[in-house]
Amino acid sequence: MQLNLNCLLCNLKQVLTVSSLAGADEKTTELIMREVMGYLKDADYARSNPEVIRGTWEIITKHLQDADPYREIRSSYNEELLGLAPAVRSMIQEAEDSFDAALKLAITANLIDFAASHSFDQKMVLEKLGCAREQTLAVDESTTLKEALREAQTLLYLGDNCGEIVIDKLFLEELRREFPQLTMYFGVRGTPIVNDVTFEDALQVGMSEVARVISNGDGCLGTVLHRTSVEFQQVFKETDVVIAKGQGNYESLSETAHKNLFFLFMAKCEAVAQAAGVKNMSIVCQKAKA
Numbered sequence: 001m002q003l004n005l006n007c008l009l010c011n012l013k014q015v016l017t018v019s020s021l022a023g024a025d026e027k028t029t030e031l032i033m034r035e036v037m038g039y040l041k042d043a044d045y046a047r048s049n050p051e052v053i054r055g056t057w058e059i060i061t062k063h064l065q066d067a068d069p070y071r072e073i074r075s076s077y078n079e080e081l082l083g084l085a086p087a088v089r090s091m092i093q094e095a096e097d098s099f100d101a102a103l104k105l106a107i108t109a110n111l112i113d114f115a116a117s118h119s120f121d122q123k124m125v126l127e128k129l130g131c132a133r134e135q136t137l138a139v140d141e142s143t144t145l146k147e148a149l150r151e152a153q154t155l156l157y158l159g160d161n162c163g164e165i166v167i168d169k170l171f172l173e174e175l176r177r178e179f180p181q182l183t184m185y186f187g188v189r190g191t192p193i194v195n196d197v198t199f200e201d202a203l204q205v206g207m208s209e210v211a212r213v214i215s216n217g218d219g220c221l222g223t224v225l226h227r228t229s230v231e232f233q234q235v236f237k238e239t240d241v242v243i244a245k246g247q248g249n250y251e252s253l254s255e256t257a258h259k260n261l262f263f264l265f266m267a268k269c270e271a272v273a274q275a276a277g278v279k280n281m282s283i284v285c286q287k288a289k290a
Helices: 008-024 026-042 051-066 071-094 098-109 122-130 140-153 162-176 199-205 230-237 247-253 270-276
Strands: 154-158 185-186 212-217 241-245 261-266 283-287
Touching: 008 026, 008 051, 008 185, 026 051, 051 162, 051 247, 071 122, 071 199, 071 247, 098 122, 098 162, 098 261, 098 283, 122 261, 122 270, 140 261, 140 283, 154 162, 162 185, 162 199, 185 199, 185 261, 199 212, 212 230, 247 261, 247 283
Parallel strands: 154 185, 154 241, 185 212, 241 261
Antiparallel strands: 261 283
């Protein structure tokens, strides 16, 4: 998905958010903002926002002298969601259609933007997840996904953010139960960027219990395929089914060809909603055009 001009505002907001998180003074924040605006002025707008925002992130972390300012937040929210995992697992097990419930719970977890609030409301999270099974998918190709998984031998699941990685693990548990023939891989970022999942997060939540964790070798939001490692690209190409979780993965992979690439996300901005052909805040299970 090509950069939408509204995405430039997200880049600038990231400067303010991360600078505040790191406790940067006004002078440092202004210096970062000026450099980012200069970078954005000359950026290639034919690229996707996840690729463009990588440059913004590099400028921010350079001036803050911290390559991973979200480290503590990611760890904290992973722990919070691990505490809720038994209740969410029960929601899946008690559902009439456990596959549908697990899928919708995984997508709904994408709504919880932990990095934006820096606070955790356990009751709010449980309420939102509890309502997930009743939600309607604005684009519902879950039956096609299920059929593809039934015929597949391998699955690559591309993670999104901290916290929700716990719900991703529960979804993969359900897939392992329903499709025991699957060899599953879970893709993480090669280096930290915002609150996107890393090896550290996967280790913390025990993702290796259900899938082989692999790095994509890159530090962009989402999965900018041409920047990823040769090893990751080979797995992506050869895997029978790819599930790309979250808006960033949709933005970076929506124009990528693969016989069985499925997007699970909530459209959290007008630009993405318009590109996906849905209303803002809709949940989506959509197969990419081959």
